[in-house]
Amino acid sequence: SPVKVGLRRVVLHPLFNPGILDFDLAVLELTRPLAFNKHVQPVCLPLAIQKFPVGRKCMISGWGNTQEGNASKPDTLQKASVGILDHKACSVLYNFSLTDRMICAGFLEGKVDSCQGDSGGPLACEETPGVFYLAGIVSWGIGCAQARKPGVYVRITRLKGWILETMSSQPPPAAPPSTARMPATPSPSPRTTASLPVLGGTPSRPTLGATSGVASQPANTTVSHMSTTTWGWTTLPDPETSTHAQSP
Helix, strand or coil, X not given: CXXXXXEEEEEECCCCECCCCECCCEEEEXXXXXXXXCCCCCCECCCCCCCCCCCCEEEEEEXXXXXXXXXXXXXXXXXXXXXXXXXXXXXXXXXXXXXXXXXXXXXXXXXXXXXXXXXXXXXXXXXXXXXEEEEEEEEEEECCCCCCCCEEEEEHHHHHHHHHHHHHCCCCCCCCCCCCCCCCCCCCCCCCCCCCCCCCCCEECCCCECCCCCCCEECCCCCCCCCCCCXXXXXXXXXXXXXXXXXX
């Protein structure tokens, strides 16, 4: 069953670009520590110089759609194995819109991918038996599991420094209440559609599944997630901290 935990604060990367989804990352501080057990486990942050070679098989998991265009969500956590793809080759597939903060994973023939509702979930690579490192976070793509349109993930090695700095920082003190009546400032709402400079389809957030009907396998363990928000998230070693990418 899902683990529900409240949020104390959300720190969006200051350079987040909603137009091209660059720096698509936030750190979420929880109101209480997570209790780690056989079902709820953190993933290791990689070294800044750590490499995830092309072809390396890594695991994706999430609670998103299991097929493109199908809005129904699975009752159990889904998982699938995808391969790390060459960055330059993937950038060509997306009309050179990728930045150095992005990493591609999947298969050129499609069939297995992340999908809508999986954003913020992990792209985790097993470096030694039982030890997984966070290579990426589900960010965006064109459709789900389409040929030559692999999933695009936030490249964690490029943003680890900001993650650690944010985790160690203290939230700013609350501003004292004002006696003057000020105009209300609209709060930002989650973005539902990304306008990306790519060809061949409508940009969308990936989900675990396949257009061919070969859906990802149910995971034999569950991970904690926020069922009351549209954010997926990945648990870091600090039980009070997670990372996320926005999702529609």
